[in-house]
Amino acid sequence: MSPAAGRAGVVVLSTLPGDAVERLRAEHDVRYRDEDSQVPPGELPMLLAGADAVVVTLSQRVDEAFLDATGPQLKVAANVAVGYDNVDVAACRERGVVVTNTPGVLTDATADIAFALVLMTTRRLGEAEREVRTGRPWTWGIFHLIGVSVQGRTIGIIGPGAIGLATARRARAFGMDVLLSGRSAPDPDAVAELGARVVDLDTLLAESDVVSVHAPLGPQTRHLVDADALARMKPTAYLVNTARGPVVDEAALVAALDAGTIAGAGLDVYEDEPHVHPGLLARDDVVLLPHVGSATIETRTAMADLATDNVLAVLAGRDPLTPVRG
DSSP states (O other): OOOOTTOOEEEEOSOOOTTHHHHHHHHSEEEEOOOSSOOOTTTHHHHHTTOSEEEEOTTSOBSHHHHHHHOTTOOEEEESSSOOTTBOHHHHHHTTOEEEOOOSTTHHHHHHHHHHHHHHHHTTHHHHHHHHHTOOOOOOOTTTTOOOOOTTOEEEEESOSHHHHHHHHHHHHTTOEEEEEOSSOOOHHHHHHHTOEEOOHHHHHHHOSEEEEOOOOSTTTTTSBOHHHHHHSOTTOEEEEOSOGGGBOHHHHHHHHHHTSSSEEEESOOTBTTBOOHHHHTOTTEEEOOSOTTOSHHHHHHHHHHHHHHHHHHHTTOOOSSBOOO
8 A cells, every 4th residue: 555644554354334434534545345255365465565554354364474465564453353363463463563352342242142042042942933934834732842941040151251241141130040160260249240150161061051152262262162071061951152163163062962962052153164064054953143243233333443443543653442462
C-alpha cells in the first residue's frame, strides 16, 4: 500500500458489521475485502503488501508466510475473535507486531449457545425438529423423543473463564449444580455466587451429567478431551464444546458415541473447520452448529468495534485495549 502522508495503510480481510470500516477510513487508507469468506491463497499477497495494520478473522491464518507477504512495516494484527489460535503470536512478537483480540464482548452470546446446546442435546431437540421437517406423520406418545431434565443434574465447566462462568450462571438458573475445573483458579466471588465446587478434571468428568468445554486452545489443551477423558465420563452424560474444535479429539468422540461410552454431544466447533468428522454427521445423538457462538449482530458489531479501536490505538502510538500476551 502507498498511503497518503500522515495516514497508515490498513487491510481488512473480511466484511465487518457496523461502522468499523468507516471509522478506519476516517483516519487511514483502507483496503477492504468486503466478502464474508476465506481469502483465496493466491489473492492474499497482493492484498497484504505494504500494510501497516491488518484486521483478520479466525478463518485467516497469520503465520510466517502471511507476515512475509505483508512486509516489515506491519505494526498490528487485530483478530476479530477472542481466541487467537489462528495467529502465530511468537512470530508476530519477533517482528514487533502487536496482536490483539476481542475478549469480553462475546461472553454472553457464546454462553447462550453453550447452554442452548445443553438443552438441545438433553431434550433431543435437533432430532425432534428434523422429524417434523420430514413431513412423516407422527403422534404424541409417552416415550416419543423422550429426553432428560437438567434440573438437579450437574454441569462440569472445563475452563472457568468469563464464558465458562457465564454458562455456569445459566445452568444454575435451570437448577443445575456446578463443578469447575481449569488450569487457573476461578474467581472466588463467582465460585461463591454459583455455589460451585472447584475440582480436578478427573472428578469433574466422573461426576458431571453435562461436560461443557470452554478451555482455550493451546499445546496443553489440544485433545484435552480424548479417549481416556471420555471413558471417565458417565454413560448417561453429554459433552458440549463451544471453545475450539481441537480441544476435543473428534475421532475419539465418534468412537465413544458408537460404544455408548457417553449419551450424546453438542458441538459448535470442529477440529478441521469447516469440515466435520463424517462419523458425526448422521448421528441423532449429536447436535451440530456451524460455529455460531458469537453470531448476534450486537456481538459481532462489538467485536468489529473493539478490533478497530485496537488498530486505531496502535497506529496512533497508544497502547492497545486488548493485547494478546500469550
